[in-house]
Amino acid sequence: MNLRKIAVAASLSLVTLLSACNPSGDGAQAPKDNDASVLKVGMECDYAPFNWTQTKEENGYKIATGGYAGGYDVEIAKRIADSMDKELEIVKTEWNGLTPALTSGKIDLIIAGMSPTAERKETINFSDTYYTSNLVVVVKKDSPYASAKSLSDLSGAKITGQLNTFHYDVIDQIEGVEKTPALETFPAMIVALESGKIDGYVSEKPGAISATTSNDNLTYIEFNEGEGFEASPEDTSIAVGVSKDNPELLDKVNKALKNISEEEREQIMEEAVKNQPLGE
Numbered sequence: 111m112n113l114r115k116i117a118v119a120a121s122l123s124l125v126t127l128l129s130a131c132n133p134s135g136d137g138a139q140a141p142k143d144n145d146a147s148v149l150k151v152g153m154e155c156d157y158a159p160f161n162w163t164q165t166k167e168e169n170g171y172k173i174a175t176g177g178y179a180g181g182y183d184v185e186i187a188k189r190i191a192d193s194m195d196k197e198l199e200i201v202k203t204e205w206n207g208l209t210p211a212l213t214s215g216k217i218d219l220i221i222a223g224m225s226p227t228a229e230r231k232e233t234i235n236f237s238d239t240y241y242t243s244n245l246v247v248v249v250k251k252d253s254p255y256a257s258a259k260s261l262s263d264l265s266g267a268k269i270t271g272q273l274n275t276f277h278y279d280v281i282d283q284i285e286g287v288e289k290t291p292a293l294e295t296f297p298a299m300i301v302a303l304e305s306g307k308i309d310g311y312v313s314e315k316p317g318a319i320s321a322t323t324s325n326d327n328l329t330y331i332e333f334n335e336g337e338g339f340e341a342s343p344e345d346t347s348i349a350v351g352v353s354k355d356n357p358e359l360l361d362k363v364n365k366a367l368k369n370i371s372e373e374e375r376e377q378i379m380e381e382a383v384k385n386q387p388l389g390e
Contacts, residue, residue, distance in 0.1 A: 153200065219351060272311075296311075323386070
């Protein structure tokens with residue numbers, strides 16, 4: 111074999127080798143998507159009764175990084191995953207990281223007690239509502255504000271809310287309030303409340319029920335009709351966050367939600383409050 115033939119043979123061998131190593135080459139099959147059967151759902155796992163972290167598997171589902179997640183959001187996520195014949199994977203994510211995780215493709219859905227506000231809708235899409243609540247203020251039982259019935263009764267109180275939520279924004283409706291810096295998590299707000307750094311924090315009612323169920327020192331204020339916070343339906347409702355690039359997935363989520371009756375949703379919330387881990 112002369113040098114020219116040797117060169118041609120070597121060239122052909124190299125092309126064959128490169129084609130074998132390059133699945134995107136002509137005639138090659140695309141790599142199988144190992145995540146096609148998995149629905150990755152992001153949530154804090156730190157906002158009972160909507161979502162929390164627990165050590166035991168009972169009434170919970172695996173978190174990708176370890177441990178188990180339970181709560182209302184988790185049960186809704188499981189029903190959505192089942193409707194798509196997918197395995198549910200919980201991706202524990204800090205609140206401020208949820209939207210970036212969704213838009214970057216790290217998760218498929220946000221199911222985290224998130225309200226479909228106009229500001230959030232600029233970045234992501236939202237499903238139909240899967241829960242609606244009202245706003246209350248969590249305080250200590252022995253607080254001078256525990257008997258409050260209107261926002262005006264909280265004048266002078268040190269009140270906070272979760273960072274980057276409308277809970278923090280509505281504090282401005284309390285005349286004479288001392289609005290303290292927002293905190294990142296509800297457990298952090300409870301610690302601040304018990305230590306006396308704040309007099310109360312804004313919460314949705316299920317979250318308040320959860321906090322007071324697990325802590326005998328706490329109670330929550332339900333305001334008289336017309337004397338509480340003013341909030342739009344989009345603020346007090348909760349929906350699933352979906353990437354704007356995936357309208358097909360949004361349709362599937364809405365289809366799944368339509369199959370969960372109001373009666374079943376209330377039952378799921380009751381079970382979530384009952385099953386929350388009080389000692390973890």
